[in-house]
Amino acid sequence: MQKRTRLALIAYLGVIAALDGSAAPLKAPNYISSFVWTSQDPAHGGFSGIELAADGLSFTTISDRGGWTRGTITRDTDGNISAVSAEIVAPLLDDDNRLLYKARADSEGLAIAPDGTAFISFEGKGAARVMQYSSLSARGKDLVRAPAFKSMSRNASLEALAVDDAGVLYTLPEVPRDAGAFPVFRYRHGTWDQTLSLPRTAEFDAVGADFGPDGRFYLLERGFHGLTGFSSRVRSFALGPTGFCDERLEFQTPAGTHDNLEGLGVWRDTKGSIRLTMISDDNFLWVQRTEIVEYRVVP
Numbered sequence: 001m002q003k004r005t006r007l008a009l010i011a012y013l014g015v016i017a018a019l020d021g022s023a024a025p026l027k028a029p030n031y032i033s034s035f036v037w038t039s040q041d042p043a044h045g046g047f048s049g050i051e052l053a054a055d056g057l058s059f060t061t062i063s064d065r066g067g068w069t070r071g072t073i074t075r076d077t078d079g080n081i082s083a084v085s086a087e088i089v090a091p092l093l094d095d096d097n098r099l100l101y102k103a104r105a106d107s108e109g110l111a112i113a114p115d116g117t118a119f120i121s122f123e124g125k126g127a128a129r130v131m132q133y134s135s136l137s138a139r140g141k142d143l144v145r146a147p148a149f150k151s152m153s154r155n156a157s158l159e160a161l162a163v164d165d166a167g168v169l170y171t172l173p174e175v176p177r178d179a180g181a182f183p184v185f186r187y188r189h190g191t192w193d194q195t196l197s198l199p200r201t202a203e204f205d206a207v208g209a210d211f212g213p214d215g216r217f218y219l220l221e222r223g224f225h226g227l228t229g230f231s232s233r234v235r236s237f238a239l240g241p242t243g244f245c246d247e248r249l250e251f252q253t254p255a256g257t258h259d260n261l262e263g264l265g266v267w268r269d270t271k272g273s274i275r276l277t278m279i280s281d282d283n284f285l286w287v288q289r290t291e292i293v294e295y296r297v298v299p
Helices: 006-018 148-150
Strands: 030-036 048-054 059-061 065-075 081-086 107-112 118-122 127-131 158-163 169-173 183-189 191-196 205-212 217-224 230-240 243-252 261-268 275-282 291-296
Touching: 030 081, 048 205, 048 275, 059 107, 059 261, 059 275, 081 107, 081 217, 107 205, 118 148, 127 158, 158 217, 169 191, 169 205, 191 243, 205 230, 230 275
Parallel strands: 048 107, 048 261, 107 158, 158 205, 205 261
Antiparallel strands: 030 291, 048 059, 059 065, 065 081, 107 118, 118 127, 158 169, 169 183, 183 191, 205 217, 217 230, 230 243, 261 275, 275 291
């Protein structure tokens, strides 16, 4: 995410705490539930990307300090999350089999291809890139970088990352440099192209993406509003021969409804509904929380 000042975040969450932790009313008809995930693991937190299994019962997530973990979700009879368990957060490895050094460790977006190959997008000054992992416990390697990656803003570059059923990657910056449409970079046949774009409104930055089981491209966006907190929305798009089209607003929240939602996984539940599962980045601040939030896509 863009690195907002810690004082602003602490001030905002201090106000929330003073109000007994109350948040904006959850009135969206497609809202399902929220679950606060806690752990004694000191590396727990900063989660910025998530991928769910097709059944919604297991997941993989990455933190923005170069860590990753996988876990299991327990659901009640209504399908709501009742418990989460996960392995200790492990470090991501560079291509030399060593820990990612700090300038290269701001891991933000996660996408897992149908063959199990994992891809991670990164922010950082001069470090905007996508890495490929045969397994997240193995060493990674940098994909070739698009020339535009080198000039992206340090804390507003590659957050959202998705892979389609053909193994083609799509990524976009959190904030475009010219404040216009989001440029979408597509990786296929060993190279990047930038012929696609998505419309943007100034209030929201792009922080997560996924392709749903319906083949649509889902984009998670986040706004920060100072003392009133974070707002979130998800839009979806069809991808046709001429680019993205058929924009749909899946949900949008007022500020303060949820924490800092940054990761998005899209899957179909046992009742046939498409679910949007999101995870929040707590910035490793005690006044924030790791929240897993779910909404249902309305047909």
